[in-house]
Amino acid sequence: MRRRYPSDVSDARWRLLESVLTEPERPGRPRSTNTREVVNALNYRWTTGCPWRMLPHDFPAWATVYCYFQRWRDDGRLRQIREVLLRKSPYVPLAETDRKQWATDEPTRPGREKRGSDSATRSPLRAG
Template sequence: MFYPEKRRNSMARRSYPTDLTDAQWALITRHFQPERRGGRPRQTDRRAAVDAIFYLSRTGCQWRMLPADFPPRGTVWWYFRRWRLDGVWVRLHRNFRVAARVKAGCRSDPTVVIMDALELFGRNMNRGDSHEGGGVIHPFEEDGPCQHLCRQRFGHGFRSILTRD
């Protein structure tokens, strides 16, 4: 019988191009919650979870296709969701954006951003129209959602907002 948990524990972890170096991990480790006092001790290494999240982000693979030498996908998903809700990813992005601006000799906060809007069109399935069973595209009859992208002078993403008219 196949037990993926046993395989994960018995295998030596491979190195991937998306893995953080020791210097990179030292820069970001303070943003992730420390070990809590009391309760059950943590069994998953935070760095391994971050490496798995970066692997998923860079390769674009599905959660179910996460290589077996990373922590289990449910654990990685739990950490990703928790850090997203805690605002860890936004703080990391903000800190690195400020560091890049200061290194380039600019103020830490941008004074000017470039904003672009993109209206998203899709199928209007509620109209009752049908075209080979899939509905008809009516791009100009109804306003769809609009995505607003703000970028700084160096091209770094500043903010992305999705609105519905």
């Protein structure tokens, strides 16, 4: 048993993620990598900002985690994983999340669009 990190996924959030991450069984060798540990490693990296090769050794190998990251990024599941992990309450279903924050027309800082230009930012080639 490895030590827990503060970035580890809670049981409630993992139950939500299981539905996103389930894949149909494929022929061949059964998977030996624990998917929850891969998600924990990704969340650790997102939380700390460490490089791939500096993931702690009690997670799966960095190359394995990176392969899952690429696969999930390419098929769109990585965005769903991030939505579940960043949600305030793990008990809100994925379909009912507030998507207004992603598609808002309001600027992040009110009044920022009304700024004028100053001489330091003006191009010397342009008159005026």
